[in-house]
Amino acid sequence: MSSAIPVHCKECSVHNNCVLGHLTPEELEQIDRDKGCSIFKKGQIIMPQGSKPSGVYCVFNGKVKFTRLGSEGRDHIIRLGTKGDLLGYRSVLANESLSASIVALEDTQVCFIPKSLLLNFINENVGFSLSMMQQACQDLGESGKMITNLAQKNVRQRLAEVLLMLNAKFGKDQDDFLDVKLSREEYANMVGTATETLIRLLSDFKIEGLIETNVKRVKLVDEIKLANIAQLEN
Amino acid sequence: MSSAIPVHCKECSVHNNCVLGHLTPEELEQIDRDKGCSIFKKGQIIMPQGSKPSGVYCVFNGKVKFTRLGSEGRDHIIRLGTKGDLLGYRSVLANESLSASIVALEDTQVCFIPKSLLLNFINENVGFSLSMMQQACQDLGESGKMITNLAQKNVRQRLAEVLLMLNAKFGKDQDDFLDVKLSREEYANMVGTATETLIRLLSDFKIEGLIETNVKRVKLVDEIKLANIAQLEN
């Protein structure tokens, strides 16, 4: 981790897709006074599982994973975060320790907002408070979907779903590849399967013409068939 | 569903374990004026998946399941609710349709609180607002745990965990049996497995002296061994 040149919150580009966009200009200036900006290199732990964070990070750019260490030493990626997401808010608001480590998937610039400040805003700004609550409830809905998927779908279906989810969350780069780089092991940890099984399925998809791969990059070729495999309802 | 004699919220016994306990006496009286009380018989749908509820139910007594219909027509139980729980709050606050049906596991008495009233309280009562948010964040933490369990544990481990979870949530009746009655199919839908597999595992547990069963009732005999099987961390 290293510190970085701070941007003024008022001019920050992430506003449109960030709950902090609901704060007043004065409140944003308050953040400016207290916040700390830092850069985490790819692979670095931003917040470790089990710790009680003293505030939240707002992602300025980059990508992160929320990864939970299960009892048998295997990791599971329960969520991904990107520009505009607040990291650790669940833990701060529930006053519980972090149930997952937050790790940088690429070099990631974040701003730290102390817990006290966040709670102030919630107390004083009803609009912000409501949108925080909405965020939590939406995330809860996502989790519910994930639970049903893990419980009812097989690995092939879940992989198709993960690929489409990545497309929805991160979009495509200029070459039409998914704009996020994940190792095979990380894919496996998202799908909830062994790395070998995941590799085999990815090549199956490649053979069937559903995707193309180029080292760490993946391109979705036939999204409709993928959606059929995933059996998406919504 | 049938209507029931309303109890005054101020004197309601569920306060201690209910977010509504954070409301002022005046706010509770407001609920009294607007609320509707009803009883759902065992098996009745309280709120159907896909609908957008116009308010929430507060459980006065009884037990409910949150059950999601997956794409292959199989149900999955993602959560259970009991006295003091608010039903449908996630959907109301996220302004999304219900991702699961809420179904009575036994005769269940509930009070309906309109959405507008709930939002008023959130706008005007910071303490209540915060405790609603905490509730959402705690539920989110629970979901995360469930996700990791489904992804990393096998059926046997998950069954052990479900049994312990039921014990923690519902406790024991006077005969030391779990104070909740579920069919084998419902157990299977909680664990995320086929009914036949679940039945086999339950008899295994019985043979190994971990549990006793009596028709629909289950008694935990060796909670320590169950915890070992489930590999509980916390």
Added chain:
DNA sequence: ATGTAAACCTGATAATTGTCACAATCGTTT
């Protein structure tokens, strides 16, 4: 450019779990 560790891939095999078919039991209605 070269050595080394990590990541990726493949095959063989074992373990887990699901599916189907059917029998036994229980509870409810007639």
Added chain:
DNA sequence: AAACGATTGTGACAATTATCAGGTTTACAT
């Protein structure tokens, strides 16, 4: 009490997935 349907239970088998044991390629530091 008989009859019906729903639930519970069992066995055989198939499908899915994990594990282990290797090879190959890639990325990166020196």
